[in-house]
Structures are given as C-alpha cells and as structure tokens.
Amino acid sequence: MSPVLLIARRELRGYLRTMTGWIIATSVLLIDGLLFNAFALEGARRSTEVLTRFFYFASGPTMVAAIFLAMRLLAEERQLGTLALLYASPVRDRDIVLGKFLGALAFLSGLTLATVYMPLLILVHGHIAVGHLLAGYLGLLLLGAASLGLGTLGSSLARTQIIAVILGAALLVSLLLAWLLASATEPPFSALLVTWVALFATTRVLEARRWR
C-alpha cells in the first residue's frame, strides 16, 4: 500500500476511534436536520427550491465540520511528538499532507453523504432530478474539500489544535468574504484551486519546519 493510503487509512481510523470524530458527526447531522426542518421545508415551496435551500443551509455545517476535522491533522501530531515518526520515514512531505487530507476528506464525505435522507424525502414526495442531487452533493464535497485544505494549512501553522481552528476559520472567513465581493468567481473551479493552493502551502510549511 502506498504511504499516502497508509496515512489516509490511519487518519480515518483515528476519527472513527476517538470521540472527536463522532462528536463532530453528530453535531453536523443534528444541525443539518434542524436547519432542513426549520428553513428548507418552511412554507409551501417547489421541490427544486427546497433542494436548493437544503444545500445552501448544509454548506455552513460542512465548512465548520471541515475546519474542526482538520484541526488535529498536523497540530496534534506536533503536540504528541508523532510528527517525528512521519518525518523520519522515507515518505515525501507532500505524501504526508495528501494522506492526512484524504483521510479527513473520507470522513467528511461519509458524514456529508449521511444527510442524503433529506433530499431523498424531497425526491419521493416531490419532483427533482437525480442529476440535481448529484451536482448538489459534488458542490458540497468540493466546498468541504476546500475548507479542509484551509483547515490543514491552519493546522500546519499552529502549535495547538485550538489555534489551528482559529487560523483555519480566519482563512475560510476571509475567502468567503472575498467570494461574496467577487460575484464573478466560478465556485467549482475556485474550490479546487483553494484546495490545491492550501495543500501546496501546507507542504511548504512542513518542509520549512525541518529547519526549525
């Protein structure tokens, strides 16, 4: 198995075995359900409107979950001293970053897809195309991946997990504000670009830490 997959698998198991992963998952699913009930289903609406509102309201908890999932990726390794294990192994820094990112993304994807019962309710009781559903989830996952990338960068810069959350959130909010201002930005491509730039910067941070 490649080092990237080994690290990703370890990371995913880490979320499944510790309380942190389950607390984040439970909170997100609860908030998503409440928002769906309180706002998306509110009043008499067309099915497509309900679906649009579902994805709109689900994006917030997804971004917040991504930042909280990312906080442990590198900051915790530094706190526990386990980063030395990865640094001393014959693995590229970019493989470490990618493996950790993919592990967290797998957990976030599972968590996001666990909300599928809500759009399925719309599909059963209303009229929406499966394509809309798939496109919506792809968008949600891209948004989650971009937020996770920013969170990973925050985690690589911070000494503690709390600081990692604050840094990741600050980066995310700055970019959201920039996105609101630049209405011409194309979301799918910007999400991929943000993910790539954040992971690239994280790799550079890890490389630089070998000097300190």
Place this chain on the structure above:
Amino acid sequence: MIQVEQLSKYYGARAAIRNLSFRIDSGEVVGFLGLNGAGKTTTLRILGCVLLPTSGTVCLDGQDLLTAPRQLRARIGFLPETPPLYEDMGVGEYLAFVAGLRGVEPGRIRARVGETEERTGLGALDDERISTLSHGYRQRVGVAQALVHGPEVLLLDEPANGLDPVQNVEMRALIRSLRGDHTVLVSSHILPEIAQTCDRLLVVRDGELVAQGSEAELEERLGVGTGVELEISGPVEAVAAAVRAVPGVRAVSVQPTPAGRAVLRVEAPDALRPALARAALGAGAQLFRLDVSADRLESLFLKLAGRGAVG
C-alpha cells in the same frame, strides 16, 4: 559507516551544535553523553533526518543526508526523546503501520512485527491499546518502532528516560542485545547508564564534541582518580591490610555500613580487581560486592560534561 563532518545547527543566533565531527563504525554501540541542553537531541534529530543542519555533512556509507534523504531514512531507525506513539492504536497495528511507512513489503510486515515484538518483550501485548500501556512499555514500543523495518542504524534518544530501576536494567539488556546486528547511537545524560552499555562514548558540551573514546581511555586521558569498592564482612582490618599490600594500590579507606559490613574504598586501577578480590578472600573476608566506585564515574562525568570543567 556514519561520518559526520563539521555539523552545525543554529536556532537564530544561538548555536545548538557547532562543528561536530565524528565517525561511527558498523556494528558499534556508541554512547552520546552530555548534560541537558548540550546538543544531543539536536544531533540525533539531524542524523534521524527529522531536522536539517545549518551546515556540515552527514554520510551513511558515503550517501549524503541532504542529497538522498529518503534512501537514508529507510536505513535508519529513530527513537525520539518522547516515543512517537498513536494512543488509539494497538501495539501490533501500530508497528505494522510503521513497517508499511518504512517500506517493508506487505507480505513481510506481519512476520517483521512478530519478530520485533519478541525481541523487545512485547509479544503478549500485540492487541493491547497503546493508551493503556505503562511508561516502560511505551518506551519499548518506541524502540520497537525504530527496529521494525530492520534498519542498519539505530538512533535512541534517552531510551531509559523516566524508567524505574528494573525497567532500566531491561532496557540496557535490550540495547546490548542489538550489538552486532545494528550500529547504535544512544544518548544519555547519565554516565553509569551508558558506560555499561556502550563500546565507546562521544561527549558533547555546549554543542561541541569535547571528548571521545572508551570509558577507560577517557579516565586515563583526563587523569580521573581510579577507584574500586569492596563490600565485605569479617576481619576488616586484616582484609584492609591485605588489600593495601597488593602492588599498585595507592590507598585504602574503610567505611562501616549500617548492615554491620564494611566498604573498602581502594585507589587502584581497574585491572587490579581480580587481585583485590583474591587478597580480600585470602584474608578471610566474605565478599558481597566489588565494583567501580560511584564517585569515580561521577568525577569522570563532571570532568567531561560539566560546565566550566576541563575539556
């Protein structure tokens, strides 16, 4: 095998190590001795490819650390001062993960993990979660992760740190058992601890290498007074006289112990220990202990590593 040349590491303006140069041959067990803050950990982190040096070179069989870091990392096993353990994993699972990371073939991983667990005394703990292990067993898992891929070079940073006396003895036995199969560099700030384990010592003080050689060579070079202690019971005065008569003995002092025995402190070279034992037994003593004087090791350590001491 390991060749270190003019190695320096600066954190800002502060030098953690300065112009370190030494060589370690294949199969040697070498002790890296110094007080806290002397530069031991920084040096080991550089040799373990965790940290990059400011200047200087580290070569393993001619391969440079800076130009071939990944190839070198596969040949090195590194135990940092704090063992790098994932608390949520089981012992066997963790070692299998590390073996995979270090490039052990998937089909060989289970066998390698089993062999390493046997060697480090972890055989019965394969399924045990790391978070439930005692400090001593965590240190063992730390050593096991450094060994699991069968590296040629082992770097152990204070492996006996915080261990109780029994665990300490077991750790020393484990390190001694690695001789021949691996080239070992083990750091410590406790001389008696590594003097019993290592073939040779490298002594650092304030980031610089101040001495190297075997314990006996260092004692001779630094002119540390040699001393041997005998714990006896029986005719103390007669035994003291017999010991004093052994050629090469410079002085003997007698100190009674609360247990009704006596400790003879003998100023004499190490090589005289068999003759001292024969003399004591010949004079009717019951010999309970014959050892290098603790004061002597302390004196050597202070001369070597103490601040403001003779270099």
